Amino acid sequence: MTDTRQFGDLATQLIAESRRSTLTDTLLKYNDNLVRSIIREQRDLEKMTENNQNVTPAMLIYQTTIVRNKRCLLAYHKHRMDRLRDMYWTAGGALPHILSNQDIRSKLSPHEVDFLRQYSTSVMDYRAGFSNELDITASITHPPKDLHVLVHVIRDCGIIQTELGTIDFQKGQRFMVRRADIEHLIVQGYLEEV
Amino acid sequence: MVFLPPPHLASASRPAYAEAYANILVAHRRSPLTSASSVIILVAPDVDALCAAKILAELLKQDDVMHRIIPVSGLADLERMKDELVTYAELHTLILLNMGAILDLSSENWFGQFSMKLTVHIIDSNRPQNLANMFAGGENGERFVVWDDGEAENMGEERKAWEALTYEPEPDSDEDSELDDQDEVQSNEDDDPDDGEEFSERGPSGKRRSLGDGDRSQEKRRKLDDSTRLSREQRDAYHELIAKYYGSGSWYGQSASATMYILATVLERVDCDFLWLAILGLTFQYTTARISRDTYDKYHSIYYDEVFRLNPLPPDVAANTTDAITAMSPDDLSVRAAEELRFMLFRHWTLYDAMYHSSYVAGKLGIWKERGRKRLTGLLAKMGFSIPQTQQPYAHMDLDLKHQLRAKLDSIAPEYGLVELTYPSFARCFGYRASPLSAADAVEAVGALLDVAGGIRMEVEVEGARHGGEWFGGGRLWEGGRNGEEKREKRIEVGSRQKDGDDDVDTDVNGEERKERTWWVKNFWAAYDALSDIVPLRDALSLAMSLHRAIIRQGTSIIDKQDIRTMRSHRVVVLSKGPDLALFAHPGVLARLGLWLVDALRDRLPGTKIGGLKGRGKKSLPFVVACLNERTQTYVVVGIMGALDFGDVRRNEFGLAFIEAKQRCNARSRHSTFDASVLEIEQEDLKLFLETLCEVGEGY
Numbered sequence: 001m002t003d004t005r006q007f008g009d010l011a012t013q014l015i016a017e018s019r020r021s022t023l024t025d026t027l028l029k030y031n032d033n034l035v036r037s038i039i040r041e042q043r044d045l046e047k048m049t050e051n052n053q054n055v056t057p058a059m060l061i062y063q064t065t066i067v068r069n070k071r072c073l074l075a076y077h078k079h080r081m082d083r084l085r086d087m088y089w090t091a092g093g094a095l096p097h098i099l100s101n102q103d104i105r106s107k108l109s110p111h112e113v114d115f116l117r118q119y120s121t122s123v124m125d126y127r128a129g130f131s132n133e134l135d136i137t138a139s140i141t142h143p144p145k146d147l148h149v150l151v152h153v154i155r156d157c158g159i160i161q162t163e164l165g166t167i168d169f170q171k172g173q174r175f176m177v178r179r180a181d182i183e184h185l186i187v188q189g190y191l192e193e194v
Numbered sequence: 195m196v197f198l199p200p201p202h203l204a205s206a207s208r209p210a211y212a213e214a215y216a217n218i219l220v221a222h223r224r225s226p227l228t229s230a231s232s233v234i235i236l237v238a239p240d241v242d243a244l245c246a247a248k249i250l251a252e253l254l255k256q257d258d259v260m261h262r263i264i265p266v267s268g269l270a271d272l273e274r275m276k277d278e279l280v281t282y283a284e285l286h287t288l289i290l291l292n293m294g295a296i297l298d299l300s301s302e303n304w305f306g307q308f309s310m311k312l313t314v315h316i317i318d319s320n321r322p323q324n325l326a327n328m329f330a331g332g333e334n335g336e337r338f339v340v341w342d343d344g345e346a347e348n349m350g351e352e353r354k355a356w357e358a359l360t361y362e363p364e365p366d367s368d369e370d371s372e373l374d375d376q377d378e379v380q381s382n383e384d385d386d387p388d389d390g391e392e393f394s395e396r397g398p399s400g401k402r403r404s405l406g407d408g409d410r411s412q413e414k415r416r417k418l419d420d421s422t423r424l425s426r427e428q429r430d431a432y433h434e435l436i437a438k439y440y441g442s443g444s445w446y447g448q449s450a451s452a453t454m455y456i457l458a459t460v461l462e463r464v465d466c467d468f469l470w471l472a473i474l475g476l477t478f479q480y481t482t483a484r485i486s487r488d489t490y491d492k493y494h495s496i497y498y499d500e501v502f503r504l505n506p507l508p509p510d511v512a513a514n515t516t517d518a519i520t521a522m523s524p525d526d527l528s529v530r531a532a533e534e535l536r537f538m539l540f541r542h543w544t545l546y547d548a549m550y551h552s553s554y555v556a557g558k559l560g561i562w563k564e565r566g567r568k569r570l571t572g573l574l575a576k577m578g579f580s581i582p583q584t585q586q587p588y589a590h591m592d593l594d595l596k597h598q599l600r601a602k603l604d605s606i607a608p609e610y611g612l613v614e615l616t617y618p619s620f621a622r623c624f625g626y627r628a629s630p631l632s633a634a635d636a637v638e639a640v641g642a643l644l645d646v647a648g649g650i651r652m653e654v655e656v657e658g659a660r661h662g663g664e665w666f667g668g669g670r671l672w673e674g675g676r677n678g679e680e681k682r683e684k685r686i687e688v689g690s691r692q693k694d695g696d697d698d699v700d701t702d703v704n705g706e707e708r709k710e711r712t713w714w715v716k717n718f719w720a721a722y723d724a725l726s727d728i729v730p731l732r733d734a735l736s737l738a739m740s741l742h743r744a745i746i747r748q749g750t751s752i753i754d755k756q757d758i759r760t761m762r763s764h765r766v767v768v769l770s771k772g773p774d775l776a777l778f779a780h781p782g783v784l785a786r787l788g789l790w791l792v793d794a795l796r797d798r799l800p801g802t803k804i805g806g807l808k809g810r811g812k813k814s815l816p817f818v819v820a821c822l823n824e825r826t827q828t829y830v831v832v833g834i835m836g837a838l839d840f841g842d843v844r845r846n847e848f849g850l851a852f853i854e855a856k857q858r859c860n861a862r863s864r865h866s867t868f869d870a871s872v873l874e875i876e877q878e879d880l881k882l883f884l885e886t887l888c889e890v891g892e893g894y
Contacts, residue, residue: 148258150251152719164260165284167231172715174263176255194723 007065011072018079030109092187093137095120149179150194157190212460233261233287241478243292245471246450265718268867289315295323317341325356343448355432443845446484451475477633487841521623534619546584553793562750577602624728642738643721645782761888769821779823781872788819792836814844833871855887
């Protein structure tokens with residue numbers, strides 16, 4: 001039986017998925033199938049409008065649908081890009097950390113991975129210019145009150161080289177260290193501030 | 195190894211605490227490139243060490259010294275830690291809290307191999323201390339610094355004996371060098387110095403005097419430039435002195451938190467928090483029968499003055515009334531002096547329960563029998579408390595009853611033989627967040643967290659759930675160690691695995707041990723955090739209550755079933771079945787049970803003379819409690835030397851007795867904590883071990 005559907009139905013499903021992603025605050029898997037079927041639908045619609053030059057109501061409907069599909073696709077991709085960008089910043093710019101995490105990685109499409117990589121490169125280039133004065137990838141939610149911070153090790157992160165020497169973080173111990181050195185570890189979840 | 199006199203005995207030539215601390219700072223600041231992991235603090239798992247660690251960490255934090263705190267559970271753990279620490283090239287300060295005093299730290303087994311720039315500070319309340327730690331000098335010796343509490347001044351005799359024995363010159367030597375010019379130090383406690391060790395040449399200084407034994411009248415006092423050798427009698431006398439020092443059992447000196455508090459005082463940086471922590475350390479020592487009432491009073495008076503110095507009361511509130519222990523304002527975090535009743539956690543329980551669960555009352559009234567319980571209700575009735583009132587949680591009792599409580603107790607309790615019901619103590623207000631907490635209760639809560647915060651299923655009671663309260667089923671499971679996880683749940687999803695404990699879920703034996711170690715470490719940090727945060731501390735009170743309930747259950751069943759066997763002079767209790775067996779497999783909990791039994795049976799059992807050289811020992815109640823650990827098929831054995839009078843303490847000789855018995859019967863056992871009187875022994879060897887132990891006791 002043929003798959004009779006309303007025009008723009010698939011696009012609505014795509015938007016519903018974006019909405020679900022916002023409401024549950026998670027990143028869902030990139031819905032490649034849905035996107036491809038929408039693109040197929042676009043092509044079919046375009047074929048139908050090709051030959052006819054007259055402005056008939058049917059043409060109007062096709063045109064509206066095409067425009068709507070395009071808008072929904074763009075909205076979906078933009079939504080995902082925004083989420084990825086937020087994730088990147090909350091992780092403190094540690095791209096390998098995000099990409100090596102399998103459950104995140106499996107949800108991204110290859111293009112999104114490329115996007116993340118290029119974005120990260122841009123940020124790094126930008127940041128390198130003034131990294132002596134300001135580190136923009138450090139967390140901004142809590143301004144640091146103290147030069148040193150007491151941290152509790154949640155997960156082993158091994159031996160970390162800092163400006164002041166090497167520190168061997170082991171699980172179950174507490175350290176008092178310079179904040180600047182280990183900020184990225186706190187953001188990534190290896191250490192916990194006490 | 196030198197010992198530091200406390201500040202009041204210090205002088206220009208004898209550096210005290212402040213100088214040692216300043217040295218730590220200097221060493222840290224002098225090497226900015228390697229300061230990241232240069233100061234390490236090793237902490238033993240008891241409340242006193244926790245308090246001291248907190249004070250020290252705060253002091254270091256204020257000085258911007260980067261440090262690291264590592265919990266260590268026992269000698270085996272310390273060895274493992276030492277092996278790891280050898281690899282740290284940047285380490286220059288190591289601080290041991292409540293551990294290591296008895297170990298000879300400069301020997302090859304311990305820290306003798308470490309680099310020369312390492313300084314080891316030993317702040318330990320355990321006595322006896324290794325004399326080599328205290329008195330050996332020299333370059334190697336200067337690395338180990340023992341923070342002493344003034345007792346070393348009284349150890350002049352032991353010092354001479356030790357020096358004479360270790361620095362015994364070869365027969366023809368003529369040298370006379372000062373103590374401080376030593377190049378090599380040998381490190382033996384009381385082994386015979388003729389054992390082929392390296393010697394440094396040194397003649398006896400003129401300070402040495404004979405020990406006044408009649409046999410040595412042949413020996414005359416030598417002059418400085420005579421080459422002398424120790425006569426056999428003199429050497430024997432010295433040996434005996436040193437053996438007596440080590441052999442008289444173990445006792446406790448000044449608490450580590452008191453040492454830290456004195457340091458803070460010298461640095462003029464005390465505040466209420468430090469004072470509270472020091473008070474907790476002292477109360478811990480007293481409530482676990484580590485120090486006698488006199489010692490407690492001595493330190494108490496010091497803290498009493500400090501409390502009034504730091505927390506002046508407004509003029510219209512008289513001190514020492516129950517009204518004084520209320521928070522004045524929402525930010526009131528001050529410490530007040532208060533009289534503490536000997537009832538366990540009585541401000542958080544019903545009055546009846548508090549009296550029922552306190553070991554002192556239990557002993558005097560005989561709570562384990564029905565008759566005793568009737569006596570208890572009778573006592574309460576005589577004091578004018580109706581039964582419903584005594585079954586109310588303390589907070590809901592009538593106000594006037596609360597005020598009268600102490601007065602009534604003083605007048606009526608002596609009829610039942612309860613005389614020393616109060617002792618002076620302190621309480622701390624927490625603003626409006628919680629009702630004021632007394633020091634003893636806080637110690638109970640922290641101790642309970644240390645022992646059983648995680649790793650064991652504990653049911654705690656929900657208030658109001660008794661007698662079929664709102665929710666049927668009066669208990670809920672204790673959720674210890676979980677509070678850190680909620681904070682982490684809020685973290686981003688990137689790279690955060692929600693359950694950290696699942697990292698080491700293994701199925702092999704090593705995995706079990708590691709899991710156990712993980713739980714222990716978690717408990718440690720839960721207790722550490724609770725010291726400064728009232729919310730987990732208050733929650734831990736219910737945990738402490740259920741712990742006490744378990745102890746009472748077990749204790750009363752032991753006494754009821756007459757499970758206490760008397761082997762020659764020791765009383766022995768062996769627990770091999772029961773509902774709470776897993777709980778009592780922890781040495782801390784088992785020790786509490788032992789203390790409860792000692793208190794409860796103090797008046798009913800005759801004391802026995804045990805120990806002491808030449809049979810001159812004082813009468814005491816030696817108790818040995820053993821519990822089966824089903825998982826590892828071993829018995830955990832704890833030895834307690836109870837004193838006959840309440841408030842007195844005896845030196846605990848079980849450490850040495852255990853070691854000797856272990857050697858004699860070749861039992862497979864190990865000491866898993868820093869306390870030598872706690873032993874873990876294979877199941878099959880227990881009976882033989884116990885018999886050997888009693889022989890050892892007799893053999894003195």
